[in-house]
Amino acid sequence: MKKAFRALFILLFFWLSLALYFTNRIMYMKKKDENFILKREKDAGRYNPDEFDSLPQREVDIPSPFGYTIKAVLVEPHETSRYIIITHGVTETKINSIKYANLFLERGFNALIYDHRRHGESGGKTTSFGHYEKFDLKTIVDWLKKEKGPNLELGIHGESMGAATMLLYAGLLEDGADFYIADCPFSDFKEQLAYLIKKDFKLIPGLLLPIGDTLLRLRDKYSIRNVSPISVIENIKHPVLFIHSQKDDFILPTMTKELFEQKKGPKMLYLAANGRHAQSFNENPADYARVVDEFLQKYVQQPMPN
Structure with a gap:
């Protein structure tokens, strides 16, 4: 039971960390x-x-x-x-x-x-x-x-x-x-991000986008769906x-x-x-x-x- 809980915690931490990085890339995209x-x-x-x-x-x-x-x-x-x-x-x-x-x-x-x-x-x-x-x-x-x-x-x-x-x-x-x-x-924007997630990160956007959107709404007060x-x-x-x-x-x-x-x-x-x-x-x-x-x-x- 402890192993399953630990694995779930690690997985959740991984996706939250990835979503944080993802929203940072949106909010603070590196400028030329x-x-x-x-x-x-x-x-x-x-x-x-x-x-x-x-x-x-x-x-x-x-x-x-x-x-x-x-x-x-x-x-x-x-x-x-x-x-x-x-x-x-x-x-x-x-x-x-x-x-x-x-x-x-x-x-x-x-x-x-x-x-x-x-x-x-x-x-x-x-x-x-x-x-x-x-x-x-x-x-x-x-x-x-x-x-x-x-x-x-x-x-x-x-x-x-x-x-x-x-x-x-x-x-x-x-x-x-x-x-x-x-x-x-x-x-x-959601469709564009999904395309870039698949193209650049080789990840399934359906997993990252909902978590990233929730963080974005908390951090910058808007949704990518808008x-x-x-x-x-x-x-x-x-x-x-x-x-x-x-x-x-x-x-x-x-x-x-x-x-x-x-x-x-x-x-x-x-x-x-x-x-x-x-x-x-x-x-x-x-x-x-x-x-x-x-x-x-x-x-x-x-x-x-x-």
Whole structure:
């Protein structure tokens, strides 16, 4: 009897320890070194500090509803009411958003880039893969609309976690932009974690996920079941351009296909031939720009009726 009790205790301790490690990986996922991001983008020619710094811009501190400061940069070279907000992926910073901002600056938009909570210069203690981040995005949208007035024409571009955050914002809180571009989002956080547990840890997710979710609810006050863009995608009425690399093995392109299929109303889908996760723009810049142009011309820059 004692041996059976001891074995049960050891097994329980093992799974609790694994769940603790699992939730630590979620809440405190190791970020890329900021100097590495800066050097990577500069060396690839996607960020030219002299050119970018020469643009009319200002740093903005936006208070998060959770008590920290969101650090943003508002770039305004154009006399226009057309703006794009760029939301970066997990482990990245707003420096990674500059390449997308430049894409829209070239098309007559002004741009706002910012660091997610616990990334770059922004505050915040944990990463929640869209749960808390969606409220920060709403705060940023609200701030920009208040700053620029009621005639603002707004788009939001998100990459990876930033794309999931954007879809959660639009589907759960408010469909507050005129268009969205979702680059390699996951469709459901629980499903994404299950895939990574099997792929990276060679474990059965059905055993780890319930314990991990319970710990996450205790430690960070939300459930992974609530981080599900696919469950709210039907609420988004404005146009969405879905983008994914066909060779992505971190977030599978089938997730974007499912989101595209479930989205009602105006939408487009672009599956990039080259590149892995979050590399659609980097590896297919001309095609990426072409598809964005087609999307804007079809749904955003429509000609005025005669």
